[in-house]
Amino acid sequence: MSDAPRPRPRAFRLDELEPGQSRDFVLEARPDAYEAEAALLADPAERAAEEAQASGFLRGASFGWAGLLLSSLGGLAAFSFGLWLDQLVELLFARSPALGFIGLGLAGLALLALGALVGRETLAILRQRKVALLHKALALAHETDDREMARRKVGELVGLYHGRQALAAASAHLSDLRREIVDGRDLIEIAERQLMPALDAEARREIADAAKRVSLVSAISPRASVDLIVVAAQALRLIRRIAEIYGGRPGLLGAWRLARAVGAHLAITGGMALTDGLAQQIIGHGLAAKISARLGEGVVNGTLTARIGLSAISVCRPMPFSTEKAPGLGDVAPFLFSNSGKSGENPAGPQP
Amino acid sequence: MSALTDFLSEARNSAANLADFLSRGRALRLGVTGLSRAGKTVFITALAQHLTTLAHAAAEGRRNPLPVFRLAAEGRLVSGRLEPQPDDHIARFAIEDHVAALTGPDRHWPQSTRQISELRLRLDFVRRKGSGASPSSLVIDIVDYPGEWLLDLPLLEKSYVEWSRETFAASAAAARATLAAEWRGHAIGLAPSGPADETEARRTAELFTAYLKAARGEAYALATLPPGRFLMPGDLEGSPALTFAPLPLPEGYAIAPGTLAAMMERRYEAYKNHVVKPFFRDHFARLDRQIVLVDALSALNSGPAALRDLQHALDEVLAAFRVGRGNPLSRLFRPKIDKILIAATKADHLHHLSHDRLEAILRQLTARAVARSEFSGAAVDVIAMAAIRATREAAVRRGRETIDAIVGTPLAGERLDGDIFDGETEAAIFPGQLPANPREAFRGDALATPEGEADYRFLRFRPPAPTFGTDGKPLPAPHIRLDRAFQFLFGDRLS
Numbered sequence: 021m022s023d024a025p026r027p028r029p030r031a032f033r034l035d036e037l038e039p040g041q042s043r044d045f046v047l048e049a050r051p052d053a054y055e056a057e058a059a060l061l062a063d064p065a066e067r068a069a070e071e072a073q074a075s076g077f078l079r080g081a082s083f084g085w086a087g088l089l090l091s092s093l094g095g096l097a098a099f100s101f102g103l104w105l106d107q108l109v110e111l112l113f114a115r116s117p118a119l120g121f122i123g124l125g126l127a128g129l130a131l132l133a134l135g136a137l138v139g140r141e142t143l144a145i146l147r148q149r150k151v152a153l154l155h156k157a158l159a160l161a162h163e164t165d166d167r168e169m170a171r172r173k174v175g176e177l178v179g180l181y182h183g184r185q186a187l188a189a190a191s192a193h194l195s196d197l198r199r200e201i202v203d204g205r206d207l208i209e210i211a212e213r214q215l216m217p218a219l220d221a222e223a224r225r226e227i228a229d230a231a232k233r234v235s236l237v238s239a240i241s242p243r244a245s246v247d248l249i250v251v252a253a254q255a256l257r258l259i260r261r262i263a264e265i266y267g268g269r270p271g272l273l274g275a276w277r278l279a280r281a282v283g284a285h286l287a288i289t290g291g292m293a294l295t296d297g298l299a300q301q302i303i304g305h306g307l308a309a310k311i312s313a314r315l316g317e318g319v320v321n322g323t324l325t326a327r328i329g330l331s332a333i334s335v336c337r338p339m340p341f342s343t344e345k346a347p348g349l350g351d352v353a354p355f356l357f358s359n360s361g362k363s364g365e366n367p368a369g370p371q372p
Numbered sequence: 373m374s375a376l377t378d379f380l381s382e383a384r385n386s387a388a389n390l391a392d393f394l395s396r397g398r399a400l401r402l403g404v405t406g407l408s409r410a411g412k413t414v415f416i417t418a419l420a421q422h423l424t425t426l427a428h429a430a431a432e433g434r435r436n437p438l439p440v441f442r443l444a445a446e447g448r449l450v451s452g453r454l455e456p457q458p459d460d461h462i463a464r465f466a467i468e469d470h471v472a473a474l475t476g477p478d479r480h481w482p483q484s485t486r487q488i489s490e491l492r493l494r495l496d497f498v499r500r501k502g503s504g505a506s507p508s509s510l511v512i513d514i515v516d517y518p519g520e521w522l523l524d525l526p527l528l529e530k531s532y533v534e535w536s537r538e539t540f541a542a543s544a545a546a547a548r549a550t551l552a553a554e555w556r557g558h559a560i561g562l563a564p565s566g567p568a569d570e571t572e573a574r575r576t577a578e579l580f581t582a583y584l585k586a587a588r589g590e591a592y593a594l595a596t597l598p599p600g601r602f603l604m605p606g607d608l609e610g611s612p613a614l615t616f617a618p619l620p621l622p623e624g625y626a627i628a629p630g631t632l633a634a635m636m637e638r639r640y641e642a643y644k645n646h647v648v649k650p651f652f653r654d655h656f657a658r659l660d661r662q663i664v665l666v667d668a669l670s671a672l673n674s675g676p677a678a679l680r681d682l683q684h685a686l687d688e689v690l691a692a693f694r695v696g697r698g699n700p701l702s703r704l705f706r707p708k709i710d711k712i713l714i715a716a717t718k719a720d721h722l723h724h725l726s727h728d729r730l731e732a733i734l735r736q737l738t739a740r741a742v743a744r745s746e747f748s749g750a751a752v753d754v755i756a757m758a759a760i761r762a763t764r765e766a767a768v769r770r771g772r773e774t775i776d777a778i779v780g781t782p783l784a785g786e787r788l789d790g791d792i793f794d795g796e797t798e799a800a801i802f803p804g805q806l807p808a809n810p811r812e813a814f815r816g817d818a819l820a821t822p823e824g825e826a827d828y829r830f831l832r833f834r835p836p837a838p839t840f841g842t843d844g845k846p847l848p849a850p851h852i853r854l855d856r857a858f859q860f861l862f863g864d865r866l867s
Contacts, residue, residue, distance in 0.1 A: 034798040044770060
C-alpha cells in the first residue's frame with residue numbers, strides 16, 4: 021500500500037473564464053455525503069422501534085400510587101389465600117389424617133406448579149428483554165462501527181437461534197466469520213443478510229395469513245362484536261407468533277408486555293405513517309365500501325392487523341433493518357390494496 | 373502547607389458546586405478544550421448560533437440543520453436563548469462580533485482569542501413521554517479562552533528545576549534546535565548561581581519568548597510550548613510573573629537563596645500560583661462534559677515531528693482533567709467529566725472519504741488520554757468534525773482520471789501546486805491522501821515540510837458565503853457532524 025506512489029496534492033482553479041478560454045478538466049457535482057450519513061444516524065423508524073421496546077420490556081420499576089395499591093392488595097390476597105389453605109388442611113386433618121395428608125400433598129403440588137409457571141414467565145420475560153437489548157446494542161455497534169461490540173453481539177445473536185435447523189448452516193458460517201472479518205459494521209450486515217431474510221419471510225407470511233383471516237371473518241361475520249373478538253384474538257396470536265419466530269418466547273405476562281410494546285410502537289409510528297398507511301387505507305376503504313359496507317370493514321380490519329404485525333416485527337426483531345428493507349403494508353397484504361400496485365414502502369414513512 | 377491549600381481549594385470548589393446546583397437546577401458545564409487555532413471560538417459561535425435558531429427552523433419551514441441531534445428532530449425543543457452569564461467580572465463571549473466577522477461583507481475567521489469570556493445558553497424543552505412529558509430546561513455554561521493557556525496545566529505538577537530540564541531537553545531536539553539556537557546560546561552562558569539581576573532576567577525571558585513564538589509559527593505548528601502566557605500574555609504583559617526563563621540546571625540542583633536561579637524559581641512559582649491555578653480552578657475543575665478540539669491538519673501539514681509534539685501536548689494537558697463516572701452525590705459536590713468527545717476540527721478541508729483515516733490518526737494522537745478516560749469509566753468518542761463547513765465536495769475529471777476534490781475559496785496567500793491564491797478565486801482542491809496506517813503519519817523527523825515535498829497539504833478556506841433568514845439575520849452556516857457532537861455531549865441530559 022505504502023509502496024505505490026501516492027497521488028500528489030493538486031489544485032484546479034475555478035476563475036471566471038475569459039470568452040474563448042476553456043478548462044482542461046470538468047467539475048462534476050456530487051450528492052452531499054453528510055446528509056446521507058445523518059439520515060442513517062437519525063432514522064426515525066429505528067428510533068421508534070427502540071423507544072417501543074424500551075416502554076415494553078426495558079422499563080425499570082417506577083413508583084405510582086396505583087401500583088402501590090395493587091401490590092398491597094395482592095399481598096393481602098396472598099395472605100388470605102394462605103390462611104384459607106392452612107385452615108382447610110387443618111379441617112381435613114381434624115376429619116381424618118388420611119384426608120389431611122392428601123390435602124397437604126395437593127397443596128404442595130399446586131405450589132410446585134405455581135413455582136414452575138412463575139419461573140417460566142420470568143425466563144420468558146428475561147428472554148424478550150434480552151432480544152430488545154440485543155437490538156439496541158447491534159444498532160449502536162452498527163452506527164458506531166464498533167468491532168468488539170459487533171463481535172460479541174453477533175455471537176449472542178447466533179446463540180439466540182441455536183438449535184434451529186433452518187438457520188444452522190448460516191449460524192455456523194457466521195461463527196467462523198466472526199473471527200475473520202475486521203469491520204464491525206460489515207459483520208453486522210452480513211449477519212443480517214444470513215439470518216434475517218428467512219425469519220422476515222416467515223413473519224410476513226404470518227401477517228398475511230392473519231390479515232386474510234381477519235378481513236374474511238369481518239366481511240362475513242354476523243355481528244360487530246364477533247369481529248372485535250376475532251381481531252383481538254388474531255392480533256394477540258400474531259404478535260406471539262412473530263416474537264417466537266424472532267427468538268422470543270412470550271408467556272402470559274410476556275405477551276402482555278409485548279402487546280404494550282407493540283401498542284407503543286403503533287402510537288409512535290402512527291403520526292409518521294400518515295403518508296403511507298392511512299392514505300392507502302382510506303382509498304382502499306372508499307373503494308371497497310362502494311362495493312359493500314361489509315367488504316370495506318374487512319379491508320380496514322385486515323389493514324389494522326397487518327399494521328400490528330409490522331409493528332410486532334420492528335419490536336421483536338433482534339436487530340434493526342439496515343441492509344434488508346423494512347417491509348411495508350404493501351408487502352404483507354398486497355391483496356388489500358390490489359389497485360395501488362406499488363409496494364415496499366417503509367411502514368414508518370419516509371424522512372420528514 | 374500545599375496539602376492544606378489543595379484541601380481548601382477543593383472545599384471551595386465543592387461549595388461553589390452545591391451553590392450552583394441549588395440556584396440553577398439542571399445545568400451542564402461544557403469544557404471546550406483545544407490548543408490555540410483548534411477552532412474553539414468558531415465551535416462555540418456555531419453552537420450558540422445553531423441552538424438559538426433551531427427552534428425557529430421548523431416554524432420558518434427550513435430544513436432541520438441538525439438531524440442527528442434528537443431534541444430538535446423529535447420536535448421537543450421549545451426555545452433556545454442566551455442568558456446573562458453567572459460571573460460578572462468575566463467578559464461576555466462576543467458572539468455578535470464573531471457572527472459579524474464570519475458573515476460580514478469581508479467575511480473572515482474570528483481573530484485569535486486574547487482573553488477569557490463566558491457564555492450561558494438556556495434550552496427549554498419538553499421531556500420524553502416516558503418521563504412525564506413535562507417542560508424542563510437545561511442551562512449550558514461555556515468558557516472561551518486563549519488555547520495557549522491550556523499548555524500551563526501540566527506545569528502545576530512540575531517544579532522549576534524539572535521544568536527547566538525538560539524545556540532544555542525539548543529544545544535540543546532536531547526539530548527545534550535551529551529555532552532555539554539564539555536563546556540556548558544565551559542561556560548556556562548564564563550562571564544560575566550568579567547574583568539575581570533584573571536586566572539579565574528580562575533579556576533571557578525575551579529570547580525565550582521569541583523562541584516559543586517562532587515555534588508556534590504556522591510553518592512549524594509545534595504545540596508543547598509552556599508557559600502559555602508567554603505566547604498570549606493577556607493583561608499580564610511585562611509583569612514580573614512573566615519575566616522568567618528556564619536555566620541550564622543539573623539534575624537535583626539545590627538552589628541557593630539570592631541567586632539568579634532563586635529569583636527565577638520564585639517567579640515560576642508565582643506564575644503557577646497566581647496565574648495557572650486560578651485559571652484551572654475557575655474554569656476547568658468543575659466540568660461535566662468535555663469536547664477536545666484538535667487541529668490535526670496543521671500538524672500534518674508541518675510533518676511527523678509536529679504531530680508527535682501535538683501528541684505529547686494533548687497527553688499532558690488532558691491528564692490534568694478530572695475524568696470518570698460520577699454518582700449523584702459526587703455530581704453535587706465534585707463533578708467529574710463523564711463524557712469526552714475528541715474532535716478533529718476543520719474536517720471540511722478534506723474529502724469525507726478520508727475522514728476515517730483522519731479519525732484513525734486522531735485516535736493515535738490521543739491514544740493515552742482515551743485509554744485513561746475509558747479506564748476511569750468515562751464515555752469517549754472520536755469524530756472528524758467541522759463547526760462551519762467552508763467547502764463542498766465534487767469530482768474533477770480530466771482525461772480519463774477522476775479525482776475526488778473539495779471546492780472552496782482558499783485564503784489569500786495559501787499556496788499549492790504552484791498556485792498562490794488571492795482569497796477571491798474558487799478552486800477545486802485535492803489535498804492528497806492520508807496514510808492508511810495512522811502510525812505512518814508519525815514516522816520521520818520532518819518539520820515545516822515545504823509544500824512541494826509533502827504527500828498532503830491542507831489549505832485553509834474562507835468562511836462560506838452567508839445565507840440570511842426572513843428576519844435578515846444570518847442563518848447558521850453548514851457544518852459537518854456538529855449534530856452528532858451535540859447529541860453525544862448533551863443529548864442524554866435532554867431526554
